[in-house]
Amino acid sequence: MxxxxxxxxxxxxxxxxxxxxxxxxxxxxxxxxxxxxxxxxxxxxxxxxxxxxxxxxxxxxxxxxxxxxxxxxxxxxxxxxxxxxxxxxxxxxxxxxxxxxxATSPETGVFYLKMKGGYFQYLAEVACGENQKQMTDNFQGAYQEAFDISKKEIQSTHPICLGLAVNFSVFYYEIHNHPELACTLAKMAFDEAIAELDTLNEHSYKDSTLIMQLLRDNLTLWTSDSEREECDAAEGAETKPMVSSFFPSINLFTHLHSLFHLDFL
CATH class of the missing domain: 1.20.190.20 (14-3-3 domain)
Incomplete structure (x- = not known):
């Protein structure tokens, strides 16, 4: 005590x-x-x-x-x-x-796994080369395990489930450069929560709807980015020369520190 x-x-x-x-x-x-x-x-x-x-x-x-x-x-x-x-x-x-x-409940297990992923994220921010890749893989592994548990055992409207979907979809969009998967994951989490919106209790309603709004905002942003890139590519296909070089790399985890971290249990 x-x-x-x-x-x-x-x-x-x-x-x-x-x-x-x-x-x-x-x-x-x-x-x-x-x-x-x-x-x-x-x-x-x-x-x-x-x-x-x-x-x-x-x-x-x-x-x-x-x-x-x-x-x-x-x-x-x-x-x-x-x-x-x-x-x-x-x-x-x-x-x-x-x-x-x-962990004595699925919610607690997901809470801890989400924390675990976060600390691998922090290590990746100061790592480089193969070490950074390993920390990135560890982050993804912890989040995937948490995501699998949440899908099977936690109500889709639970704030920890929705917060996990926000973080994981941002990870796929920003770090893995996989916008299609990011949008699919975010849309699935949003749609499943919408379908069960009437089951929300008063205690978690505000938190859950706030995170659902974040999911929708991300989907809107990512979809508009994708459409703009496709349009730019179509317009520039005949005028822009092919280049073999690539842009200088940056630390992959520059964006990850802004991930939406929620600690609901």
Whole structure:
């Protein structure tokens, strides 16, 4: 009880993470409140590192290679990156060793798997090459497992089910460059929820309809993007020369930090 009270201290996220880690390692089932504290604590702790990484990366890109400060910037980047990796590794260990296998309901299992995917996402943001690909695959694997469970065992109007569909469809659109699959997934989730809209209870109505609106907004945006690209391709087919080069690659996970993360349970 003392640990949970410490974990609830307002905005003391480092202490909150330490306390909830100790509670989790006791091996007992986490209450709904403890699950929420776990998610909030680690998301905020790692969020500080992610923000620092983006700021440092921006400064590094604007700094001349001959500038003496560049090495200091690189050293600080490595320090922050190391801290981010440590936080993510700890969170993933808690999820794999204590939480996912012992989930007592489909909703809790999906909640934990969604968190697991999120921490692989954060690791992918600072990775490169094969390591980034591995983290991307791990992210996709966790989300696919969560999605399969939600399809079989959770009502399509449940906020966690809808939030999962938002994240997973954005992943396919932004990272896998698979707009057709992204639209199919988002439309299926939206249509299934619409069909069961009359079963929504008052408690989750606002949350569910908000996420359904996000799904519809994404579908509208993606469909218009696709139509515009097809139109541009048709107009430019006879006038634009073929090129063999490709645009310089960017970090695949530039967009993923804006994914819509909901922690409903």
């Amino acid at each position: 003392e640990l949970i009270q410490k974990a609830k201290l307002p905005k003391c996220y480092d202490d909150m993470a330490t306390c909830i880690k100790a509670i989790t390692k006791q091996g007992t089932k986490l209450s709904k409140e403890e699950c929420h504290l776990l998610s909030v604590a680690y998301k905020n702790v790692v969020g500080d590192c992610r923000f620092a990484c983006r700021v440092i990366s921006s400064i590094k890109q604007r700094t001349d290679t001959s500038d003496k400060k560049l090495q200091l910037i690189k050293d600080y980047w490595q320090k922050v990156e190391s801290e981010l990796r440590s936080i993510c590794t700890t969170a993933l260990e808690l999820l794999d060793k204590y939480l996912i296998a012992n």
